Amino acid sequence: MNTKLHLVRTLIAAVEGGSIAAGARALNMTRSAASKNIALLEQAVGTPLLLRNTRSIALTEAGEIYVRGMRTVLSEIENVESEVSAFSAEPAGVLTIESSVLFGRFFLTPVIHRYLEKHPKMTVDLRLSDGRADVTSGEVDIYFRSGRIRHQDMIATKLMDIRFRTVASPDYFKDQTFPDTVDDLGRFNCLNFRFPSDHSVFQWRFKTDADIIYRRFTGNFLSTDTEEILKLVLAGHGISQLPNQLVDPYLASGDLIELFEEKVFVSNSLHMCLQRSRRNDAKLLSFRTFLKDRLKEVAAQRDAATPAIGGWLLRA
Template identity: 30%
Template sequence: MEQIGIDRLTGIIAFARAASLGSYSAAARSLSISPSAVSKSVQRLEERLGVRLFARTTRSLTLTPEGRDLHDRALKLLHDAEELEQVAVAARGEPSGILKVTVSVPIGVHLIAPNLARFRESYPRLAVDLRVSDGFADLIQEGIDVAIRVTGTEDSRLIARKLAPNRVGVFASPGYLEKRGRPERIEDIEGHECVNVRLQSSGQLIRWPFRVGKRVVEILPTAGLVLENTDAAAAALVGGAGIGLSPTYIAAPFVARGELVPLLVDHWVERNHITALWSESRKGNPNVRAFVAFLRELFPDPAPWDAIAGVT
């Protein structure tokens, strides 16, 4: 029987990833290669098999009937290979190789990336491939070891561990408050200049949540300044642009330096949790175990950035 070649296996991997993610560019990002490399691998696979796997348009890839059949078989093949790899990794015992982590931009920039040097000092044989993006990666399809998200999960294939509350509150610079005064009630916010953030995923402005008694109310203040990035919004607040909503882990360093002042702290709320996720297949993976243990140290209870930002 003819043995499968490396080039053919590469084509199967590229095809399976492109079919699962819906485009060559998305498959290329997940495989850390160029879109043209993905396209050429798929074309060579089609030539060997003598069938068209995709009905291509300028905007998307659609599987042909032959492509759907091969995709199902390819996913089973890759799942079996993944299980084989995880068995070998678990048997090795010591963290080594490459750990793939995906994390949202603000958490990645403020909490994870600054501490990776310390993690690698403990595990010098383990390289970290940190993917910082606000998109939601499919851990299983894209071979991600650990995801860190501001949410939980309803995916039964994934294990979830809550790391810390995602607390949000309102802040302003001392200079702005000196000119405009300090809001003492939630209703006072409408009399101030406000800075808000537009979600890139939906295009919607963020509604500001506040706890009133046992209820959580949300307001959408009139904003004179709208940005699409939480770090940019915090920088605008430091510059005196007005009052704005921010996660405590972003605002805390500015509060510590006296550049931002927490406001209406008694009404702050927890908006979901910062959560670590990994697949069942990686439960015994020493790389994942080491990183999750590191995350538990990185996210103590109570979180230090909450105390700095004003949460008591």
């Protein structure tokens, strides 16, 4: 069938092969059929696209513009076809995922459990780390990180906003007054997070009328694990600034109270990142589709005020 796309593919095959005969061989057709297809295409667009002689071919100026544009069109068509075909094929193989510890532990692991129930031929290799992502290794299929991995070969999709809340247990203030200002926090026991990648201490952030201010507070406990910090805060040992996804359920239950609530703002975002060359891989497509549907469920549960587990709303 001489559809226009078939005619276009014939022209591009000839250009890439360096001759109409070479293009015909690549498409498993005769030279005369390929020549006829190119002539039909030129007739359809109303201008010559190819200069021919007995020894070589060359694109006309119009042909160069046409082939450049149609290569992009064909690439997009192939991408869409690949994406659609993933729905009909049962994914199989190993999917390697690297995630920040908090997101991986409280949200991603339950999602993976459900994904594996639906796709029993899949194996997931989940790696939890708050260190710097090595996107050049090629070992990992999908990364989940706060902030964006800035690399020319990566595609980043924003999943959710992150707000850091300054919290403490009500018991912590039984025998002392509340801080009046942000700088007053310096006289309290502030439990803080240490980045495992460079061992720096997290700077607490607050929004004022005029600016964003950063303060680095420390007390008698530092950790690279936010969950361990939360345990001490809940036990009444001090104040900390932690992601809203971790502390919101405890604020709702009254186990924690929030300080300087008016100074909270969206200061970071969680992104899903994958290599551009792998975006149409069947395994990745199946997991991305499953995750997208799960995030819609999370949004619906949040709107319905469903009780949360770990701030991620993980209803079975």
